[in-house]
Amino acid sequence: MEHRGLLPGLTQSWTLLALGATTLVITWLLYVRNSKRPYAGIPVLSADRNEYLQNGRGLLERGKELPSCFQVQTGTNWKIVVPNRFAQELKNNPDLSFNDAHARDSFTSYPGLEPFREILENDTFIQEVVRKKLTQSLGLITAGLVEETQLTYRDLFGESKEWKIRVIKTDVQDIIARLSSRVFLGLDLCRNQDWLNVTKNYTYSSFEAISELRSHHALARPIMQWFSKNCTQARLYYKKAQILIQPVVDLRRAQVKAEGEGSSKISDAIGWMVECARGRSIDYAAAQLSFSLAAIHLSSETMTMCLLQLCDMPELVEPLREECRKVLRENGWTKQGLQEMKLLDSFMKECQRTRDLLATSMLRFAKVPVKLSDGTVIPKGSTLMVMNDWAHSSEHFLNAEKFDMKRFAKLRERPGEHNQHLFSTPSADQMGWGFGEHACPGRFFASNEIKIALCILLLEYDFEYVPGDEPPQDVKFEIVRLASPSTRIRIRKREGDSIPV
Numbered sequence: 037m038e039h040r041g042l043l044p045g046l047t048q049s050w051t052l053l054a055l056g057a058t059t060l061v062i063t064w065l066l067y068v069r070n071s072k073r074p075y076a077g078i079p080v081l082s083a084d085r086n087e088y089l090q091n092g093r094g095l096l097e098r099g100k101e102l103p104s105c106f107q108v109q110t111g112t113n114w115k116i117v118v119p120n121r122f123a124q125e126l127k128n129n130p131d132l133s134f135n136d137a138h139a140r141d142s143f144t145s146y147p148g149l150e151p152f153r154e155i156l157e158n159d160t161f162i163q164e165v166v167r168k169k170l171t172q173s174l175g176l177i178t179a180g181l182v183e184e185t186q187l188t189y190r191d192l193f194g195e196s197k198e199w200k201i202r203v204i205k206t207d208v209q210d211i212i213a214r215l216s217s218r219v220f221l222g223l224d225l226c227r228n229q230d231w232l233n234v235t236k237n238y239t240y241s242s243f244e245a246i247s248e249l250r251s252h253h254a255l256a257r258p259i260m261q262w263f264s265k266n267c268t269q270a271r272l273y274y275k276k277a278q279i280l281i282q283p284v285v286d287l288r289r290a291q292v293k294a295e296g297e298g299s300s301k302i303s304d305a306i307g308w309m310v311e312c313a314r315g316r317s318i319d320y321a322a323a324q325l326s327f328s329l330a331a332i333h334l335s336s337e338t339m340t341m342c343l344l345q346l347c348d349m350p351e352l353v354e355p356l357r358e359e360c361r362k363v364l365r366e367n368g369w370t371k372q373g374l375q376e377m378k379l380l381d382s383f384m385k386e387c388q389r390t391r392d393l394l395a396t397s398m399l400r401f402a403k404v405p406v407k408l409s410d411g412t413v414i415p416k417g418s419t420l421m422v423m424n425d426w427a428h429s430s431e432h433f434l435n436a437e438k439f440d441m442k443r444f445a446k447l448r449e450r451p452g453e454h455n456q457h458l459f460s461t462p463s464a465d466q467m468g469w470g471f472g473e474h475a476c477p478g479r480f481f482a483s484n485e486i487k488i489a490l491c492i493l494l495l496e497y498d499f500e501y502v503p504g505d506e507p508p509q510d511v512k513f514e515i516v517r518l519a520s521p522s523t524r525i526r527i528r529k530r531e532g533d534s535i536p537v
Contacts, residue, residue, distance in 0.1 A: 074107055074114050075415045081106040081117075089251055092515040093395045100425060105412050111250030111514070112141050116420040122408055123398060123422050123464040127472030129406065134474045135159060136401035137419050143249050146261055148271030149242060151329055154322035161312060162326060166477040169308035170219070174484055175371040177219050181485060182369050184218040184226065185211070185492050193497060199526040201502055204343060205519050209236050209336045215485050216331035220305035220324060224284055231280050235328040238273035243333065245270045247513070278321040285310065285320045327478070334393070335482045340519040341391040342384060342490060344508060345439065347501045347525060352441050353494065356380055360491045374484055377491065382445035384486060385459040388468040389427045390439055395515040396421040397467035398474075421515075426465040433465070459483050499527040 074080045081099045082088060088095055088110045099106045099117055107116045118126070126132060135156040138144075144153035155162055188211050193200065213236045217226035225231040245266035249257050261267040288307040309323055346353055359379045367373030399421045406414040414420055430436040433443070447457040460483040462468075462475040469476040476482070493499070501507075501524075508523040 072113055074109075075116065075418050077413060077415070078116055079106045080108075082108045085109045085111055089514055091512075093512055093517070096395050096423060096425075096515065100423070104410055105408070105414070105420075112254075113419060116414060116418055117396065118398075118408070118414075118420050118422045120423045120426040120464065123467065123471055125409060126398065126400070126406075126420075126422065127464075129400075131402065131404045131406055132400035132420070133403055134400060136403070137399045140401070140419065141250075141399065142246055143257070146249070146257075146267070148245065148267055148274050150274060150319060150322040151238075151242070151325035152246075154319055155326045155329075158316070158318065158323070161309075161316060161318065162323065163477050164312050165305065165308050165323075166481075169312065170305065170478065171480050174480060178369050178371065178374070178484065178488070180218055181215055181488050182492070184215050185489055186496075188214045189492065189496065193527050193529070195529050197529050197531070199528045201524055201526050203521075204523055204525045205336070205340050205521050208340045208343070209239075209332060211489060212332050212336040212339065212485070213328070215489065216328060216335070219481070219485075220327050220331075221284065222304035222306075224287075224304075225280065228280070230276070234273050234276045234280065235325065236332060238270060238277065238325055239329055239332045241266050241269040241273060242329070250514075274321065274325065277325055281306070281321045281324055330476065330478055331482065331485075334476070335486055337393055337518060338384070338388060338482070339486050339489060342387045342486070343493075343499070343525070344519060344523065345383075345387050345391070347499070349439065350500065352383065355441075356383060356490075357494050360495055364491075369488075374487055377487055378445045378448065379442065380487055380490065381459045381483075382443060382448075382457075383441045384483070384490070385444045385457070385466070386439060386441055388459065389433070389443075389466055391510075391517065392424060392427055392468060393517060394468075395424055395517070397424050397470055398422040398472065422467070422471075424467045427467075429465075459487075496530055497527050498530050499525050502526050 074083070079102060081102070082095055088108050092108075092110075095108055096117060099108070100119075105116050105118050107114050139153070139156055142152040143149055144156060192207050192210060193202070210232070213232050214226055217231065217235060221231070245261075245264060248264055248266055249261065252260050284306050288304075288310045291307065292310050305324065305327055306320065309318060309320060346356075356379060359377060363373050363376045367376055399419065402414050402416055402418050402420065405416050408414065426432045428436050444457040444459075448454055460469070460479045462471050462479070464471060469479045505524055508520045511518045511520055
């Protein structure tokens with residue numbers, strides 16, 4: 037009888053063991069199924085995804101020794117790395133999909149990452165708003181950007197002639213958030229602290245969430261996202277953005293209905309989106325945050341790198357100040373005036389060259405096999421990215437290892453090249469904006485925004501590293517380079533320079 041009493045317990049134990057074993061087998065089979073193998077015919081440089089996650093830039097440097105394409109295991113899948121020399125022939129290839137590649141890498145189906153999905157699923161809409169509305173309005177928004185820059189500096193840095201210590205990257209993110217919001221949302225929300233917190237913190241949380249998701253295996257991501265702090269915050273900030281944006285959308289819809297499409301009174305991105313929607317289903321909060329993602333992430337990193345370069349080489353400050361004074365005396369804050377700041381433009385482009393944000397560009401998904409001019413075949417279903425190493429090559433830039441503020445200004449002096457080599461110009465030898473038809477459509481706005489912010493800072497403030505602080509070290513992971521978030525500078529109001537508005 038005692039043995040019979042043990043049977044139910046033994047049966048239950050064996051059942052649990054069988055279920056556990058079955059679960060392990062299924063998990064292993066799914067793991068094998070989801071663990072893609074490297075593509076045939078392309079040399080494998082590294083099969084260690086952690087090596088890419090921790091030192092992708094160093095990995096790519098090793099790959100430059102190979103004669104052509106190679107592949108590495110990344111956080112999301114195997115990627116084929118294509119040498120820079122193929123950028124021109126691949127830039128507008130219709131068989132290479134921008135959207136499919138970025139959707140896979142940015143987890144656009146996950147809740148909280150809707151702004152990334154909006155960029156891709158409604159890419160023609162976003163580009164229409166930027167190219168037909170934002171870019172064509174650059175001359176009209178300059179005065180507002182100048183006013184907002186001065187007000188923001190006054191709020192952040194004050195009017196004191198005494199040195200004040202600041203964490204510069206945090207300040208620049210605040211500056212760009214306000215300037216971008218002035219254009220994208222007008223006065224309704226650009227100084228609303230709730231919105232500024234949402235737009236800035238969503239940018240940080242969403243990129244951190246994507247980076248965190250890439251560090252986990254594909255099988256763990258759908259569950260892990262619900263326990264990740266960054267994923268949770270991204271969802272929270274997205275919901276807050278919806279609450280803040282909807283009243284503005286309702287107002288703009290009423291204005292468009294009352295005044296008609298193209299009304300000069302509709303002068304912000306929400307109004308432009310309402311006009312361009314034309315019956316399309318648009319997630320306005322996601323679309324607005326997609327603008328902020330590009331503006332705050334790219335523009336704030338670029339401006340921070342420019343300021344760090346000026347702290348590294350303070351002898352560059354006065355020549356830039358003198359150009360700003362001269363141009364503003366002659367042209368004022370006009371579209372023409374910003375175009376005449378050629379030395380400042382050259383300085384910004386040289387910072388972009390030497391302190392590149394990404395070591396690769398042109399992330400694409402091959403819809404069919406693609407044959408390169410050297411005979412290499414990019415397999416169907418593979419993801420590729422193009423090296424951006426020409427920017428650091430002395431074969432393409434004389435004394436490439438040296439920072440030359442005048443480099444691009446001198447190139448523009450060559451016959452027929454006056455309108456080339458601009459900060460906003462994408463090219464195969466410097467793909468900071470991407471390259472081809474998918475080059476960043478907001479680069480013209482970003483160029484003007486950063487130029488205005490730098491010009492006013494140069495004329496109104498002195499700034500330098502805090503004496504005694506260690507030299508700042510850039511943060512590098514995967515193929516990304518970011519300015520250190522802890523770098524401090526000290527800043528004070530200058531005497532003298534008058535800024536015309």
